[in-house]
Amino acid sequence: MTRLITLDQWDADATLRTEFGGGCISIGNFDGVHLGHRRLLEQTRRCADEVGGAAITVVLDPHPAAVLRPHGAPPRLTTIERRAELMSALSVDALLVCPTTIDFLNRTAKQFFEQLIRDRLAARAMVEGPNFFFGRDRGGDIHRLQSLCDADGMKLTIVQPALDGPRMISSSRIREAVSTGDFAEAHAMLGSHYQISGLVGHGEGRGRTIGFPTANLTSVTTMSPGHGVYAAVAFDGAAREDGSPRAAAVHVGPNPTFDEQTATKIEVHLLDYAGDLYGQTLTIAFIEKVRDVRRFKSAAELVDQLDVDLIAVRRSFETFTPSS
Secondary structure, three states: OOEEEEEEHHOOHHHHHHHOOOOOOOOOEOOEEEHHHHHHHHHHHHHHHHHHOOOOEEEEOOHHHHOOOOHHOOOOOOOOHHHHHHHHHHOOOOOEEEEEOOOHHOHHHHHHHHHHHHOOOOEEEEEEEEOEEEEEHOEHHHHHHHHHHHHHEEEEEEEEOOOEEEEEHHHHHHHHHHHHHOOHHHHHHHHOOOOOEEEEEEEOHHHHHHOOOOEEEEEEOOOOOOOOEEEEEEHHHHOOOOOOOOOEEEEEEEEEOEEEEEEEEEEEOOOOOOOOOOOEEEEEEEEEEEEOOOOOHHHHHHHHHHHHHHHHHHHHHHHOOOOO
């Protein structure tokens, strides 16, 4: 299991530094832990074994853009906890989270290298992609990193990006796919089903009155898809008795049939489920988009469409194959 460690914990606990220091590190955002990231992490594991140390990933959180350009920061695909979970399957020993502050971002490339990589982490090897930048104003690139590593006798391995056809796999491309509901494309780049988690809160209760009760997902901190109705699967408290996921229909957006034209909600209808999930965490993984959100003339017409939607959801669920 990948150990999640904050920089403050690292600085305060000598046992952590003894256990995880002196290994191979890779620094990045790793949002989504997609197939490109996985190539980096697999190489990090190999390099760590070569130097006889731990495989460590380093993430700046929040994303530097959230500090420098708050309104232009990209939405997150994964929480830090989810990233650690996905990294566990790749035998990464620890995920070190560095708080992103102006002071931290103002360090020159040399200061960044010396204070974090050399002195704090005592790294003996590094693995990065060719587009890695570090230090104030992105002043350090892989050429600068190579010279700093050479000066300290540290091994640096550059891993080329993974491709999806002719195009590079990237978190930004995955965000594009999620925003349009193209989960087949997102899955192909992630290597896992895109998922979100949130707390089940109280809604208007209209779904129950028409025979389709929904769990209203709140406190979602990662990117939601665009408005639409989606086939998905539900985990956590909504899973089946044997722990397998349950089919779910997910509505993202307003409810124009009931004159809610602006409020965006995430409403989850669990198929063949009658339990109470209020206050619980619910995780859903998306399979595919079923249709756009639209206004119906009456509640009866909406119910007819929901019956059709559930047929499509069941059909999608039958093709679902769990992934990490």
